């Protein structure tokens with residue numbers, strides 16, 4: 001199906017656009033009352049994510065209700081460990097928990113490389129249903145966690161400020177670490193390729209915990225695995241978003257990816273210099289959306305002027321927070337459209 005609005009894909013490929021495309025990380029869910037109604041009906045986050053009809057419905061909501069230039073499939077990065085044989089739970093108000101963790105070579109030998117159709121078929125079905133529902137209105141973004149970020153959850157078993165259990169393995173048992181990272185990478189490549197076959201028009205890799213690593217550890221334990229993914233996904237543009245990895249921008253810029261995501265700690269002009277030949281995505285501090293409508297517009301104008309309207313995809317510097325007002329979110333989206341035209 002031909003896309004009616006392909007701004008995101010043209011910007012990702014570095015082609016000329018009439019205005020800058022805009023979407024938001026974590027736009028599917030959280031802030032919309034319409035999302036909360038569907039989630040209530042589903043009973044739980046996992047129930048919602050594993051019911052393709054409902055996952056597709058909440059994926060479409062921000063396109064209809066917020067006017068974004070892309071949909072992102074409603075799912076989670078933690079479906080990959082689940083597909084490898086390590087189930088997770090989502091504790092209300094607290095976040096993800098893995099009842100069993102992976103801490104030895106014997107533990108990881110019990111896991112499989114995920115088979116996308118068998119182990120993650122519900123996500124692929126949600127992608128197919130979403131593509132039908134979108135009817136070419138905007139592109140659909142698929143995603144996965146970066147191997148290092150998934151490694152953090154699989155070894156630690158839950159969220160953490162420091163992920164010291166995960167980092168302990170990098171120093172104390174690099175052999176185990178590399179074996180687990182490779183198994184996650186193999187699963188992720190198969191999964192992303194299947195997302196593309198199901199209909200994803202672009203895929204984003206979220207390295208949400210990149211910022212807890214030293215530059216040297218990042219080069220050893222994260223970048224090589226992201227590189228394998230970028231080299232393997234040749235069918236659609238790939239976005240790499242490594243939160244907190246300001247120190248690795250130059251290396252990330254040399255990967256086989258089309259787009260590099262920036263968080264709000266990363267200076268825009270400096271990032272353009274470090275990553276001269278890729279499209280950049282980002283990077284408004286999400287907390288700007290707690291300010292007044294006038295302030296939001298002023299901050300967006302400043303951001304668009306600094307990035308320029310080309311080779312740029314407007315976004316926040318991380319996901320939108322659950323307590324943000326939909327009207328403020330719409331103001332952000334409208335302001336990008338107005339100032340970049």
Ligand code: CP3
Nearest residue numbers: 025026027028029045072073074075076077095206208319
């Ligand atoms: O972008 C989107 O809207 C698509 C859906 C999406 C979710 N999670 C749904 C979700 C995406 C892209 C993710 C990615 C994700 N999940 C990341 C990487 C992005 C980032 O924010 O850094 C991470 C680290 C996770 C792991 C995760 N899932 C955590 C830490 C939590 C709990 C805290 C939180 O952020 O809500 C989740 C739960 C989760 N994933 C929810 C949603 C809508 C909330 C669960 C609920 O409704 O109860």
